[in-house]
Amino acid sequence: MISDLDVPLGKRIELARRRRGLSRAVLAGLVGRSAEWIRQVERDERAVDRLSILLRLAEVLKISDVAGFLGSAMPQAPRRSAPQVQVNELRELLYQPKLTREPAPADDDDGQLDHLRRDLAETWTGWQDSPNRYTITLRRLPALLRAIDEIADAGECADQLIAGTYRLVSAVLRRIGDQPLALLAIERAVEAARRTGDPLAEITCAGGFATTLLSLGFPDRARQLALSLLDELQTRVPAESATEISVYGAMQLTAAEATAADDDQVAAERLLDQARQTAARLADDRNDYRTGFGPTDVEIHAVRIALTFGRSRHALRIAETVDTGRIHARERRARHYITVAQAHSRESNTFGAIFSLLKAEEACPEEIRFSAEARDVVQDLLARDNALVRTDLWALAERSGLA
Template identity: 40%
Template sequence: MSLPDLPFGRRIALARQRRGLSRRALGELVGRSAEWIRQVERGDRMVDRLSVLLRLATVLQVADVPAFVNGAVGRPVTLPRAPLDMTALRDAVFTLPATLLRRAGPPAAASGRTDPPLDPPAADSPADLPTDPPAGAPDRVDEEVTWLWAGWQSSAEPYTRTLGRLPAVLRAVSAATGEAAADAYRLACQLAGRAGDGTLALAAAQHAMAAARRGACACTAAAAIGAYADSLAHLGALSSAEAACGTALATADDCACAARPAVVGRLHLAAARVASAGHAADAARRWLSGAAAYAREGLPDDPRHPFGAQDVAVQAVRVALRLGHLPDALQLADRIDPESVPARARRSRGYLTLAGVHARARNAAATLLALGKAEQACAEELRVNRVARQAITDLLSRDDALVRVDAWALAARAGLA
């Protein structure tokens, strides 16, 4: 009998055992009891809430989520998709750079396609971003990449703003330095990952690593490998992600640039994420401790490599949740202070982490408050970020009378109701 032919509860049991999770651990990760998991696996209880099915699929690293959901409910289910047109970015990432085309055959111009020149970027509000690229950038494309990274952290519309500009930059980076190209593709990887497109994120990370070999410093190469490790972890390839983290850290050892402490600190956070996904609690805590040590160095603000104590605090909560340690996650959440982060998009993502931990604790009022704060900081995160959409879906599934009206209003603004 093939796996799809097995009863739904039996498939849950096999997937749980493959991940090495006890029923209690799986129950904590999805907000249910060990007895509830036992009843589902025995076929004595149906899973009739979409939010719970999606959480089970995420924790158990299910490859085909629609088939998993449809197999549970016995009827077709259309999963909500982020309202984001990724076509231009996808085309830019999956098109070979002009330098590779010239090596492989006819010049790129032979195709009849010419990319438009880069126009001056439209400025956001002065309260959000500097209107001009930083002085002293080596070339125009490098200025563009720095401008895009700054907007990704601080803009009121980070996804719209980045998607409107990044594809043209990606088409231009083949003639730029390896530094600019690697960081541009790494930004594409982050955007695709947060929007839930793991395949596009992985492809962008691979381009970033290839570009870093064209004259970038070792820290830029290490950051690109770290993005690749993150993408592998999101897709469930944990052993490969762990190996990539080790390679990235070894690569960064060869660099003495100013960005190195932030790059290495972020790599420690990535390694903690991979360890927690594999339920290696001790290793995850060691990586977090190492990241905290780098955060205490008082690092300069670098839009391409943002890193600080709040990033460590946020990742500590996420690690505790992945390990199924909800009481620890709630205690660690007290260390998160999103208001101390001046960049509005990053501040919003901090509040989303708080929303996630309160949703897991089934505290509807606290979840709604955190989501509201996230919306105030950057409303676009609620419409696009997969973590935000999951938290809102969970909030609606609770149907708590205290927050029902406000929860549905928030869901409507996020495009989920």
């Protein structure tokens, strides 16, 4: 029995597997995973975050001291947490009850709605395409929330703005790691979108709800919701205009990502292929309803999904075909380069990982600072201490607040 908690869990699994005389392929079949998945776990490149899988591994490997084997208290290398962001003002605004107000005069209403519509569009653009997107957006959101509270009873046009604002609030909170507050915001967005009578707005907000469920650790529920939204789109929207096609394709990608997180590779690949067919109907990548979709977006998701299943080499092969110049927003370029850095890191390609992180920093410096994936790659590279790139790596870590 392997009980030394100084030995990483992946190594303990490998030693127990060898002791039982099992190949990776056989063990994978017994626990319902792939041989590549087992390889990634044994190399501690992939965490086993489901208790049911951990217990199944212990059962198959005939471990009597399960608690000792799993080593829930084993020491971990210290990791830099995400930068602390004060969202107290947002939290207070979200927690305030929404009271019925007297309707404002029509003339005042129109002017206020136009002004708010411009502010919301500028804030969304800053969130998607500013190098300082966290700083700028967090600074502007409290005023937006107060403004939409003032026009809450102004009708359908106001509901469109309310839905868009709360959806943006949820997206920001989700990225900085406050998932419960993000869930509260996206619920408000869905509620307002339903009142607009616009099925695309409603389903887009509901897609944000699915993404929030995924970030909360409920891939099965996120998958079910995304697939039901696809069915609803087919029923309610003809998917004839470019906007309709774009929103439908974006929902296919959301479903594919949730399905991959739910460990169903065949279904995830099928959804990706369907999204490729949808993207082929568009002339270029689009950003309708602030949901990016097009041929480039499909391949970006293909890279991420390949990495989800531990197929880092395949992810890098797909990444070689992605024209990053066609990625419509800084944050998407940065997140794509971070994914590529993860793949290079798993392949022990330090140079490729650092180059990709530097490209991500060039696109959006704040994404390096706030991304948990980027922080993990930087920490892993620092631990390897390659003298040839030590100076560049430590400089990046210091600029990003990671060292």
